[in-house]
């Protein structure tokens with residue numbers, strides 16, 4: 495048994511609206527419904543960051559508070575991808591192919 499925060503009338507816990515005053519009772523709980531994504535730093539996030547480094551960095555910026563492990567996995571993938579790209583260009587430059595650019 496709960497009580498209406500607005501008028502104090504008794505309400506059932508499964509009620510959405512207070513029958514006495516009409517106040518919304520589950521306003522807060524429904525608005526903060528989380529889609530439970532596993533925050534385990536999964537391979538998929540790293541792979542996404544690796545394929546699209548910009549997306550990986552953006553994902554890190556957006557999710558570092560809510561899903562720190564997934565966010566860091568995406569960032570790691572992005573950094574590895576950027577590192578390989580940089581290495582690739584250094585090798586090209588070092589072997590002389592860079593002159594064609």
Ligand SMILES: [Zn+2]
Pocket residue numbers: 498499500501502503512513514515516517
């Ligand atoms: Zn009420």
